[in-house]
Amino acid sequence: MNINDIIFQELKASKKYKYVCEDTLNRIAGWAVERYDPKKAVKAAKNKLHQVYGAYFEKMNLDKIREQMEKLAGIGSPDETVLKATALTIMKHHTSTAERLPFMEQFYRDLFARIGKPRKILDLACGLNPFSVPWMGLEAGVEYFAFDIDTRLMSAINEFFKYLAGPYMARCSDILVSLPQEEVDVVFLLKTLPCLEQQEKGISEKLIKALKAKYVVISFPSKSLTGKAKGMAGHYGRFILGILEKMRLGYFKMEYANEVFYIVGERNDE
Numbered sequence: 369m370n371i372n373d374i375i376f377q378e379l380k381a382s383k384k385y386k387y388v389c390e391d392t393l394n395r396i397a398g399w400a401v402e403r404y405d406p407k408k409a410v411k412a413a414k415n416k417l418h419q420v421y422g423a424y425f426e427k428m429n430l431d432k433i434r435e436q437m438e439k440l441a442g443i444g445s446p447d448e449t450v451l452k453a454t455a456l457t458i459m460k461h462h463t464s465t466a467e468r469l470p471f472m473e474q475f476y477r478d479l480f481a482r483i484g485k486p487r488k489i490l491d492l493a494c495g496l497n498p499f500s501v502p503w504m505g506l507e508a509g510v511e512y513f514a515f516d517i518d519t520r521l522m523s524a525i526n527e528f529f530k531y532l533a534g535p536y537m538a539r540c541s542d543i544l545v546s547l548p549q550e551e552v553d554v555v556f557l558l559k560t561l562p563c564l565e566q567q568e569k570g571i572s573e574k575l576i577k578a579l580k581a582k583y584v585v586i587s588f589p590s591k592s593l594t595g596k597a598k599g600m601a602g603h604y605g606r607f608i609l610g611i612l613e614k615m616r617l618g619y620f621k622m623e624y625a626n627e628v629f630y631i632v633g634e635r636n637d638e
């Protein structure tokens with residue numbers, strides 16, 4: 369076994385990271401081996417995983433999400449009211465989605481009124497966002513793919529999808545290991561680019577270039593968790609506009625209470 373494999377095995381055996389998709393564990397093991405001597409590499413790999421995954425998933429109680437899915441299974445064929453109530457309970461498990469709840473329905477209505485109803489959606493680094501599908505007003509037959517890097521979350525989402533009209537599908541996929549190849553109408557990249565940049569500087573531009581989509585919906589938080597603005601919207605705005613201008617891409621902007629959305633793919637008409 370080479371040092372990369374040894375570190376991979378240690379990460380895979382750890383309580384905290386055993387559910388992270390194997391591509392990610394491999395990638396982070398390689399990242400650590402390149403930078404640290406073998407004695408320090410495991411610790412460095414765990415620190416990196418904490419930064420890009422743990423900080424998000426630690427606060428998300430996946431046992432509680434599992435309980436919610438078991439409750440649904442107990443009901444057999446839950447109706448829309450029950451499904452929505454379950455989805456709301458689940459989405460409150462993480463700030464990123466919880467903060468979006470007050471304007472979620474309005475946002476999808478505004479978005480699809482502007483860009484038209486999509487036939488295929490790809491939700492990258494999706495977190496809990498796929499539980500908001502019942503508020504998207506999607507027509508029958510619309511395809512929805514949701515990717516992230518936690519195996520438990522992907523199976524909970526797939527279980528939830530079984531109750532919806534579909535075809536919807538969630539799977540483990542690390543953006544930094546393989547850039548998405550799916551041809552779709554819309555890609556959601558919600559509150560994700562800063563986290564990806566921490567893992568690979570310059571990935572945002574590379575990713576936007578690689579995506580095969582009519583529209584890419586990119587969002588950033590505009591307030592911190594404590595509700596303070598702290599110049600976040602300006603900072604992220606300069607970051608994304610720098611990229612879009614360099615790539616000569618058009619966009620329009622939609623702003624809600626604590627999140628700013630850049631919809632890329634149209635000529636800028638503001």
Ligand SMILES: C[S@@+](CC[C@H](N)C(=O)[O-])C[C@H]1O[C@@H](n2cnc3c(N)ncnc32)[C@H](O)[C@@H]1O
Pocket residue numbers: 420421424464465492493494495496497515516517518541542543544557558559560563564567
């Ligand atoms: C701040 S959360 C955003 C979640 C969701 N998009 C939302 O706005 O509700 C960032 C997400 O990025 C995911 N993530 C981090 N690195 C990733 C990678 N390399 N490939 C795919 N997903 C990744 C994390 O697991 C986490 O779910």
